[in-house]
Amino acid sequence: MQKIKCALIGSGNIGTDLIYKIQRSEYLEPVWMVGIDPESEGLKRAQEMGLKTTAEGVDGLLPHVEKDGIQIAFDATSAYVHAENSRKLNALGVLMIDLTPAAIGPLCVPPVNLKEHTDKYEMNVNMISCAGQATIPIVNAVAQVQPVDYAEIVATLASHSIGPGTRANLDEFTYTTSNALTKVGGARRGKALAVINPAEPPMIMRNTVSCLTDETPDEQAITKSVLAMIKEVQKYVPGYRLVNGPVFDDKRVTVFMEVEGLGDYLPKYAGNLDIMTAAATRTAEMFAQEIIEGTFKPRPVEVA
Amino acid sequence: MTDSMITGDLKGRKVILHDMCLRDGMHAKREQISVEQMIKVATAMDDAGVPYLQVTHGAGLGGNSLQHGFALASNEEYIHAVSSRMKQAKVSVLLIPGLGTMDELRSAYEAGARSVHVATHCTEADTSPQHIACARELGMDSTGFLMMAHLNDPKGLAEQGKLMESYGAHTVYITDSAGYMLPADVKARVQALRDVLKPETEIGFHGHHNLGMGIANSIAAIDAGATRIDGSVAGLGAGAGNTPLEVFAAVCERMGIETGVDVFKLTDVAEEIIVPMMDHIVRIDRESLALGYAGVYSTFLLPAKRAAERYGVPARDILVELGRKKMIGGQEDMIDDTAMTMAKERGLLKAVAS
Numbered sequence: 184m185q186k187i188k189c190a191l192i193g194s195g196n197i198g199t200d201l202i203y204k205i206q207r208s209e210y211l212e213p214v215w216m217v218g219i220d221p222e223s224e225g226l227k228r229a230q231e232m233g234l235k236t237t238a239e240g241v242d243g244l245l246p247h248v249e250k251d252g253i254q255i256a257f258d259a260t261s262a263y264v265h266a267e268n269s270r271k272l273n274a275l276g277v278l279m280i281d282l283t284p285a286a287i288g289p290l291c292v293p294p295v296n297l298k299e300h301t302d303k304y305e306m307n308v309n310m311i312s313c314a315g316q317a318t319i320p321i322v323n324a325v326a327q328v329q330p331v332d333y334a335e336i337v338a339t340l341a342s343h344s345i346g347p348g349t350r351a352n353l354d355e356f357t358y359t360t361s362n363a364l365t366k367v368g369g370a371r372r373g374k375a376l377a378v379i380n381p382a383e384p385p386m387i388m389r390n391t392v393s394c395l396t397d398e399t400p401d402e403q404a405i406t407k408s409v410l411a412m413i414k415e416v417q418k419y420v421p422g423y424r425l426v427n428g429p430v431f432d433d434k435r436v437t438v439f440m441e442v443e444g445l446g447d448y449l450p451k452y453a454g455n456l457d458i459m460t461a462a463a464t465r466t467a468e469m470f471a472q473e474i475i476e477g478t479f480k481p482r483p484v485e486v487a
Numbered sequence: 488m489t490d491s492m493i494t495g496d497l498k499g500r501k502v503i504l505h506d507m508c509l510r511d512g513m514h515a516k517r518e519q520i521s522v523e524q525m526i527k528v529a530t531a532m533d534d535a536g537v538p539y540l541q542v543t544h545g546a547g548l549g550g551n552s553l554q555h556g557f558a559l560a561s562n563e564e565y566i567h568a569v570s571s572r573m574k575q576a577k578v579s580v581l582l583i584p585g586l587g588t589m590d591e592l593r594s595a596y597e598a599g600a601r602s603v604h605v606a607t608h609c610t611e612a613d614t615s616p617q618h619i620a621c622a623r624e625l626g627m628d629s630t631g632f633l634m635m636a637h638l639n640d641p642k643g644l645a646e647q648g649k650l651m652e653s654y655g656a657h658t659v660y661i662t663d664s665a666g667y668m669l670p671a672d673v674k675a676r677v678q679a680l681r682d683v684l685k686p687e688t689e690i691g692f693h694g695h696h697n698l699g700m701g702i703a704n705s706i707a708a709i710d711a712g713a714t715r716i717d718g719s720v721a722g723l724g725a726g727a728g729n730t731p732l733e734v735f736a737a738v739c740e741r742m743g744i745e746t747g748v749d750v751f752k753l754t755d756v757a758e759e760i761i762v763p764m765m766d767h768i769v770r771i772d773r774e775s776l777a778l779g780y781a782g783v784y785s786t787f788l789l790p791a792k793r794a795a796e797r798y799g800v801p802a803r804d805i806l807v808e809l810g811r812k813k814m815i816g817g818q819e820d821m822i823d824d825t826a827m828t829m830a831k832e833r834g835l836l837k838a839v840a841s
Contacts, residue, residue, distance in 0.1 A: 382813035391820035
């Protein structure tokens with residue numbers, strides 16, 4: 184069966200983990216890995232796994248896009264360079280899956296709103312953040328039952344799983360995730376907190392999701408909706424699990440989750456890495472299916 | 488304590504005191520200190536000569552949340568109310584990256600804050616570069632604050648402190664958030680920092696009194712080269728409280744360490760203003776001793792007591808388990824989570840079928 188050829192930009196934790204996810208896909212094939220440091224572990228790993236590589240950044244990839252038939256690119260660099268990467272690749276008709284906090288395109292959480300984006304044939308979709316992918320489905324599950332005035336999430340991540348880019352720009356992570364709790368989650372106001380824990384052995388990613396509902400929460404309906412949503416996420420992240428709750432306290436609903444990864448590039452504790460790369464892969468697969476079936480043809484985006 | 492604890496004659500050493508009643512003390516008051524109370528406390532301390540007062544939600548900028556509780560007023564309201572009335576004292580704030588943001592720091596500066604503790608866990612200094620740089624850009628007195636410092640060794644802390652210095656921190660703090668350290672632990676850590684930091688970079692120590700070592704630890708820090716000490720008058724702070732500042736000032740005076748504060752005025756503030764404000768007497772009770780003994784974040788004390796009431800698992804058991812699982816500052820959500828998991832194991836709570 185035909186597979187859609189992909190390029191991965193950024194050879195850090197996320198880019199490297201993506202190679203594994205995409206290689207397993209029925210619809211996607213990883214062809215290029217783009218980095219900026221020829222000595223990076225990610226580029227070496229990509230070569231070993233049979234990908235073509237360049238350490239010249241996106242400009243090193245551009246001359247090969249047409250010849251190698253690249254139709255989808257994943258950007259796991261940083262918010263600061265994403266806009267330029269996206270402009271250059273969109274101009275060649277390559278669809279961008281953005282894993283940086285840049286968020287130029289619409290925000291995507293697969294079980295909540297992926298269908299909307301494929302229906303509109305977007306050329307750039309943003310995956311928000313690992314904490315966003317892990318918590319927005321739960322906020323949305325509550326918001327589907329009744330209006331949520333405020334959603335607050337606390338994501339705790341193992342120190343080893345957080346790369347230098349995220350560390351140096353923690354505010355961007357906070358702003359992007361908070362914004363998405365309202366835009367995609369459906370809460371009126373949102374706040375995201377991140378904690379980086381260095382415990383040895385490393386702790387599995389934890390997420391605590393709290394929602395304040397306008398009216399007294401319908402305990403049965405919310406519990407049912409949350410459990411159904413967890414099953415949806417488990418389709419692409421099997422280690423997405425309820426630990427405690429939902430707990431109901433006046434108008435507050437609290438759900439305690441953990442995310443265990445598949446252990447592809449980083450060990451299983453780094454569920455934050457998995458939920459991001461798995462969500463991006465699932466998003467790309469939905470577009471790829473449309474391309475294969477001929478219902479979507481990515482077109483060059485004219486540069487203004 | 489051994490004789491080798493104090494090696495130098497500390498007479499004539501100058502130390503800058505920093506009061507935490509209106510920030511760390513917020514934890515002990517479940518964030519319920521009013522603007523009027525803050526003004527009363529701060530003006531009295533200003534009059535007693537305390538040079539720095541920290542004023543924010545207990546968790547600092549961005550702290551108002553379900554996770555950390557909602558205060559009676561916004562950080563900006565508290566900061567403005569206090570700073571506009573100070574004759575000599577400067578108002579400082581706490582900022583923990585991942586919770587507080589640069590936008591909130593700018594807003595605190597506008598409201599009158601002129602000093603900031605940028606706090607990270609003791610191994611995660613590299614989450615603070617943008618916030619320390621932002622503080623410097625605003626012209627603030629900027630501190631890198633290494634929390635739960637008992638969980639990193641002297642060499643590791645020296646590396647982390649060096650990073651914070653490279654981002655622009657004027658001062659690097661060893662922060663004993665769990666009140667776990669003993670004087671020799673403090674001394675080794677401060678010395679390791681002193682060995683690698685530039686001579687003009689100051690070193691500070693922030694203690695908790697969970698094992699009754701707040702004052703001894705602060706003296707050990709000064710002996711090893713620290714020039715800034717955090718405390719709180721009457722010890723109003725998380726856990727068994729901070730180093731009681733009026734007692735520490737008296738000890739300094741006896742030792743000839745210069746703090747510039749009026750000891751008797753501070754003891755009046757403690758007796759007449761702070762102690763009457765306390766909801767519970769801040770002391771080394773069974774649970775706060777467990778914090779210091781097990782190395783647990785002091786702020787977990789009151790939420791653990793609440794979780795104990797709700798789920799029927801003793802607070803001390805919850806705290807020790809949190810210590811065993813190596814939970815750090817900011818993970819207050821894990822208190823209820825841990826209590827529920829323990830309650831299920833003890834047959835006190837039923838799991839939701841999933």
